[in-house]
Amino acid sequence: ANQGLYNGFLALGLVWGYWREDMALQLFFLGCVLAAGGFGGLTASRKILWVQALPALIAMLAVWGAR
Numbered sequence: 422a423n424q425g426l427y428n429g430f431l432a433l434g435l436v437w438g439y440w441r442e443d444m445a446l447q448l449f450f451l452g453c454v455l456a457a458g459g460f461g462g463l464t465a466s467r468k469i470l471w472v473q474a475l476p477a478l479i480a481m482l483a484v485w486g487a488r
Contacts, residue, residue: 427457444488451481 431454438446458474 431457444484447484448481451477451484455481 431450434450434453435447438444438450454477455474458469458472458477462468462470462474
């Protein structure tokens with residue numbers, strides 16, 4: 422349940438940043454996803470690096486490139 426709540430807050434933050442067209446807010450929440458994915462990849466399962474951290478990094482580059 423905690424993980425679902427955490428993911429929900431991150432998704433809400435990303436939607437909020439998109440709705441406000443606030444690149445800094447989007448990058449902040451994507452950075453949170455990247456940090457969590459990196460930590461999870463190092464402490465729980467390497468698979469998390471590929472399914473959470475890598476997509477967050479790609480999304481950060483896309484947001485940065487779209488400015």
